[in-house]
Amino acid sequence: MLRTYLPAIVFVGLGTLVGAIFTMMNSWFGPKRKRTPTTFKQDPYECGLPSEVQQGFRFGISFYLIAMLFILFDIEVVFLYPVAVQLRAFGTFALIETIVFIALLVVAFVYVWRRGALEWR
């Protein structure tokens, strides 16, 4: 019975592997320095002026909002692709479904727009 879970394990393993590889590629392919850097080297600017940007730097809330909205609409549009590919197979039902889906997206868009979430403040 556990064998049925094999694809899942493979999937998890593969995901970890890919993630790890991408992370490590930096150190593999990036420029390498042999010697350890001095403390001066570790300063953001070697000219000695302290950095204006603090570690706990906050982005404007609008950035998150826009980013979130982008992801939402972006992902919702992604749902349209499979339907578009198989529309003929699904028939009219899917067409109506899709129209309803788009209509709801429009509603959401109108809401977001009218509420002023798209304005940069």
Add this chain to the structure above:
Amino acid sequence: MKHEAPNIDWAGLSPVIALLGGAIVVLLAGLLRSRLVRERAVPFLAIVAFGASLGLGIWQWGEDAQVFIAKGSQATLAFDELTLMVTFIVAVAGIATVLLSWRALAPREAAHGEFYALLLTSAAGMVAMAGAQNLVTLFLGLELLSVPLYVLCATEMRRERSLESGLKYLIIGSTGSAVFLYGLALIYGATGGTDLREIATGAAGEAGGDVLLLTGIGLTIVGLGFKASVAPFHQWTPDGYEGAPTPVTAFMAVATKAAAFGAMLRLLDVGLIDAQPDWAPLLAILATITIVVGNVGALGQSSLKRLLAWSSVAQAGYLLAGVVVASSLGVSATVFYLAVYTMMNLAAFAVIVARERETPWGDDIASVAGIGVSRPALAWPLTISMLSLAGLPATAGFIGKFYLIDAAVDGGYTWLGIVIVIGSMISLAYYLRVVAAMWMRAEVAAVSATAQPRLAGADPEAERPQWELYLVAIAAGAATIFFGVIPSPLFDLATAAGRSLGLL
């Protein structure tokens, strides 16, 4: 490759469509500039949506609509009498909530459109949850119910308690949802189906020995118990109830409970009926704990909302008795009590809202002191509500408890019946305190050096009594008495709901 479109019974689905369509309309109407539209038309539209849902539900009564039938499987959503009863309860609670929050602070702070749209969405989730015949639909309903409620709890954005309540509910609620989902996954793993009928077939052979299934049932009960405030998964209830805006509390108290118990009845009494010998004793123990914890917790509370929160925990314990026995009588008794519970709680919350706006005492018991003389039209509904919650005869609460005890005794759980009786005996202590405060104490002077700061809910313009609050309080109070004296109409509905699950 040709796919067959699922068969959708639009007429059967119409109560939910009304709610969700209403949510969209309300959301968009809330965007209009006109203040009149926002403050008058939006709540009105919300009431229309709830009313339409109620009306369509009545139209669909007896149709036993099975919507969303994909090829070769059971419908994922059933609009049988049980679902429709939950729909009625949710719709009535929704209408009352809209009336209570019409002139409240919460929708003004959170914008009217959003507030009522969230309310309607949550209601749709409740109906879906109660009607779900498929684990996936069930979980979908649960989340559709919960997420808007998390937000609604925090709609009085400038009051920390409200934010705290929302955050707490969110975190504990997510834990509950996660546990529930895990439980569903285990049940699926054990029985090989997400469909309740498939689960029933799968569980038939497994019951009693399968760890996977039993663990799944346990986790599912915990998840639903969380939503229904069953001890020991009730901790969020007092804080959540107290912090949330009072109209939202009212909605949470009655509608969520109805949905959770509707789902619990269907899942346990249909899908897992063969495992009943396994889960029933556990549920009975939980019921006992819940009754004790709820009633003991309510003793000595001075905040009315906290008191009602603990009381709702206790009532959840009574309601569990109807689930434990897994009989059609038990289902009817549970549904009947849910309906009754809705009436009595709405009456109480309407009075609390009214007094929150009239006095500086917030929801403290001092706010109702002496209203027997000054505001009899509010005192009577609250009195009726308290007596009914305590189970005094001639109120609907009495016949409701009687019915539950009968179901428990009939199902071989006489001791649980005794626990219910003893629980209601203890509960008299705190309910009567409220009644005594209303009729036997003098009104607490509004101007006082030690007066608490005016709660955010108190509206300085609203010193005058507001008719919609009186309407809700009196209608709910009158219904409590009416169904206490002539319960047969409600009985017939509850009996039909009880039969709909096909139990003995």
Add this chain to the structure above:
Amino acid sequence: MSATTAAWLVLACPLAGTILLGLFGRALPGRIPGLVGTAAIAGSFVFAILAFADLQSRGEEQRQLVSSLYDYAVTGSIDVQMSILVDPLSILMMLVVSGVSMLIHLYSVAYMGGDRGYVRFFAYLNFFVFSMLLLVAAGNFFLLIVGWAFVGAASYLLISFWYRRTTATAAGIKAFVINVVGDVGLTLGAFFILKESGTLDFLGTFKQAEEISGANLTAGLILLLVGAFAKSAQIPLHTWLPDAMEGPTPVSALIHAATMVTAGVYLIARMHPLFEQSAAAADVGTIIGAVTLFVAATIGLVATDLKRVIAYSTMSQIGYMVMGVSAGAYVAGLFHLMTHAFFKALLFMAAGSLISAMGGEQSLDRMRGFRKAMPFTFLCFCVGGLALAGVPPFSGFFSKDEILLVVGDEGGWHWILYVVGYVTALMTAIYTWRMIFRAFFGDPVPEAVELEHGHIHHVDVPVNPATGEEEDTDVGFPGPEHHIAERALPMKIAMGTLAVLATVGGVVLIPKTTTWLDTFLEPTFADAPHHDPSDGMIWFGLALGAALGVLGIFIAYTIWGKANGEIAVRLRERMPAVHRFLINKWYFDELIELLVVRPAGWFGRFGQQTFERVFVNGTLVGGTSGIVRAGSAAVRALQSGFLRAYAALLLVGLGAVVLYFLLQA
């Protein structure tokens, strides 16, 4: 008019009265509300007579009528209808309840005249009568429970009628709590019987009485007895009754003497087909009744509060009834119920008149020599006293002896009860006449002298007679005026009528002479075994009862009637331990305090402190209350410990649930 229609109207009248007075009572001037209330009960009484007449006109087989107004709740397993059972037993109870209530309402019209809560009083009183009539007319367990609980609620409202008086509210709560214990017993008992019989209907249950005997039936009946004991103030659930005397005197007369407290007797009589199937349950009733009648009488010997003496006497007399009906003396028990209603209501009314003359003072220690000042009250008190003491030919003589006769006829260990009954009869005569000799004989106290000069004593600052706290006369306290029977016609009529009834009431069942009551109740108790005691026993009982009554009065006279009661003082000094034991009411309150109240209080404190603190506040350091204070630190508080604690508890619960299932598997 058919008997059932009339019976429904019997119920409708006081209900209409309650609603009318509750809604519009305040608009009515003067004493009109009182008269409206009285008229409503009079209507009840008239319809009860009509029902009685119609029932008598039917054949003996058709004297058990069931009438259903509508289906209350009809489902698979419960079949409850809004139905009443009209049979000789319920008609007898209706007649007694509505008749005595009518007179007490009439009495109250004048007696409560000065009270600010006049309208409220009659609304409550009407509600009580409705509840009591519902209780006796109920045709199934469901309505019985409803009536039972309503009666308890009405009693609570009336005991706490002077709601600003702390002792009154405390007494009300005590009565309510004990009554709720009784309600729980009754409800559970009904469910036990339902489980066996499958129906809540009385006649349906009785029909299968013989088939459902067994442990469940016995358990159910003992639970019913718990209900009966709580309502009828039988040991150990009796402590509320003496305290209930905090209510206005008409309330004591109506509820705590004539009607409500007899509900337990009615219940046992009503359930007689079941009790006959379970000897164990019947024996419990018999023994508890016997113990109560004895214990209460001994306390009555020493109590000094006038109303409490009568209250203990009530307990004792109801002990006789409970013992009687449990031992199978149904007709005798109900006979005593009826006569007791007459003479005890009369005694209470007379006591009320006396208390009024004292300006609200209730202590026997302060009363003396009212004989000349209040001749009518004195006469009534004497008639009531003679009836209670069991002196022929007053009504109490026949009814009490009838009970003891049947109990004695049972033989076996019932002989002990027979002896206890007669010993207590002697004590009854003593404590009854103790009151009379102390209150009416001897040198008049200043209040009596004042009254002889034509002026009723009024205190300047009203005080609570129990604690001495100062009071005013506004709503929530007794009114400023006092009324005595000599000056108020309604009181005089009510007391006069009852005095006549208390004198001649025994005529309905005189041994070897009349059998009217027996014949009348025959249809209800047709299946009960008959007792046919020997002539010798009948005559012996009658002679003994009469002799003991007279002897008791004589003893009372010797102790309290002569020389202003010096012998009493000497007796008290001679036997301090006995006196202390009795004056402390056999330490029942203390026992209950120790066994029930303290653990309950501990439980309550646990709820309030431990529970709240550990589960709510304990996890709430900087939590709910902290947030208000902490202000800007709110966010931190939100994320701090207590949420985690909630989640932790959730997980503990979760673990327990899963563990349960794992152990199952």
